Amino acid sequence: MPDALAGCSMADMANLEQLEQAWQVLETTYTEPVIPVTYINSTAAVKAFVGNHDGVIVTSSNAETILKRVFDKHQRVLFLPDQHLGRNTAYQLGIPLEQMAVWHPKLNRLEAEGDLQNLKVILWQGRCCVHQQYTVEQIATLRSQISDLKVIVHPECPIEVVQASDSYGSTKKIIDEVAASPEGTKWAIGTDNNLVNRMIQTFPNHDIRSINASAFSCITMNRIRLAHLLWTLEEIEQGSTIQQITVDEATQISSLKALDRMLAK
Ligand code: SF4
Numbered sequence: 498m499p500d501a502l503a504g505c506s507m508a509d510m511a512n513l514e515q516l517e518q519a520w521q522v523l524e525t526t527y528t529e530p531v532i533p534v535t536y537i538n539s540t541a542a543v544k545a546f547v548g549n550h551d552g553v554i555v556t557s558s559n560a561e562t563i564l565k566r567v568f569d570k571h572q573r574v575l576f577l578p579d580q581h582l583g584r585n586t587a588y589q590l591g592i593p594l595e596q597m598a599v600w601h602p603k604l605n606r607l608e609a610e611g612d613l614q615n616l617k618v619i620l621w622q623g624r625c626c627v628h629q630q631y632t633v634e635q636i637a638t639l640r641s642q643i644s645d646l647k648v649i650v651h652p653e654c655p656i657e658v659v660q661a662s663d664s665y666g667s668t669k670k671i672i673d674e675v676a677a678s679p680e681g682t683k684w685a686i687g688t689d690n691n692l693v694n695r696m697i698q699t700f701p702n703h704d705i706r707s708i709n710a711s712a713f714s715c716i717t718m719n720r721i722r723l724a725h726l727l728w729t730l731e732e733i734e735q736g737s738t739i740q741q742i743t744v745d746e747a748t749q750i751s752s753l754k755a756l757d758r759m760l761a762k
Contacts, residue, residue: 578623
């Protein structure tokens with residue numbers, strides 16, 4: 498790890514102890530199995546728990562496909578750690594918001610009214626600090642200033658922002674959709690500004706801007722700089738592995754089950 502402090506603040510919003518506590522409550526609340534579904538941005542320990550409880554990993558590219566597959570066989574999921582990816586994906590699959598509720602890991606309780614048996618998706622109260630910086634108001638302001646503007650955002654944005662956009666999708670989908678649009682298309686993009694700035698350079702014949710140009714980029718992810726990477730590689734070349742990440746065998750085996758379920762056809 499070129500910088501030991503690099504990471505994902507969203508992944509840190511779900512730890513194994515919290516998940517085990519949540520599970521105890523869900524097991525006593527529901528008689529049918531709840532399937533845990535974890536975003537790839539989660540710790541190895543969380544993935545291992547998910548693997549050991551018939552659960553599966555998703556990415557932002559395949560979340561819809563995998564969640565649909567889970568709902569073909571089961572009636573309820575716990576989606577973690579990103580509530581927004583879970584909510585946006587489930588909503589896209591036709592599950593109404595009334596059948597979703599948020600699990601508060603710090604309070605160890607479900608924020609829900611009415612009959613808990615009606616819930617289909619329990620959303621972990623995690624979020625990406627970067628994607629919280631894009632708002633419906635920013636989109637409205639840009640649309641009032643720029644005619645024929647197309648807006649695309651990442652599904653880690655809140656659902657109101659996704660609904661105010663023309664389309665949404667993973668980083669790959671955002672890049673592909675912009676690349677496939679005619680030259681001169683006016684775009685406003687809601688995802689990490691490092692990517693938006695790279696796209697402005699990569700597609701000079703498109704008119705690209707961020708929905709919020711002053712939004713900060715991911716602080717933890719961006720700790721890894723070229724100098725750190727070079728230092729790490731030079732050390733490896735000289736036979737010394739610094740800041741090596743290791744995962745114990747039991748965690749490897751269990752988390753691989755969740756990954757294999759994702760990759761299964
Ligand atoms: S932008 Fe940063 S905090 Fe958000 S999901 Fe990516 S790595 Fe995590």
